[in-house]
Amino acid sequence: MVDDSLRDEMVAAIPKLRAFPISLTGNSDRADDLVQDTVVRALGSINRFDRGTNLNAWLFTILRNLFHSEYRKREVEDADGSFAARLRTHPDQHGRLDFKAFRAALATLPMDQREALLLVGAQGMSYEEAAEVSDVAVGTVESRVNRARTRLSILLDLTCEAELGPDDLTKAALASG
Structure with a gap:
């Protein structure tokens, strides 16, 4: 009960x-x-x-x-992306295009990086909370988020921190990319 x-x-x-x-x-x-x-x-x-x-x-x-x-x-194995390409729909407006590009870029990230980024960025968890959920060290979550943001900034051709978020890891990812 x-x-x-x-x-x-x-x-x-x-x-x-x-x-x-x-x-x-x-x-x-x-x-x-x-x-x-x-x-x-x-x-x-x-x-x-x-x-x-x-x-x-x-x-x-x-x-x-x-x-x-x-x-x-x-x-499902989809090395060439042909399966995913068949599942896509064409959006009507620019915001949907941007979101589509973001989701496609997000899907290319390794699962551990995607998960860390979603827990911290989308769910608003602290790095400590995300580490607890993922059963890894806080530094591992910080690393995964940093690598995910760096990769997304490259894939989406983002050049300023406002496009990814304001924290120090974002600044570092943009500086190194």
Whole structure:
């Protein structure tokens, strides 16, 4: 049995939980399935959660593990990009074109870099929280985010920090690129 306050915290975390797999998969139905599976697993393992610790990090860790398990099962070889090219639609406006270019560039990043960038950049987690979710050292997350931003700045031909974000890692990525 889950107490009301913990249940309310879990429900409040669902929108952020949902945004993460949407960014990783690009598919809202898969994202919803992953979030549902995450909540079911969390409720089934609620006795393992230590009250007073970071519930969001615990839930994101469960979600991340579920995603990676599913990803390994569904991974499709697409070395030349022909499969991905068939899945694309042509957007109507410039913002959608920019977003399409960003998503395509994001998809080329190694999974560990993409995940770190999404946790820190899209989810707004601190490097410490992202490290906890990913079960790696804080420096590893910083490194992955830096490499991801550097690669994206090259792929998207970005030249100023305002185009990527204001933190010191972004400045360093642009300076080195």
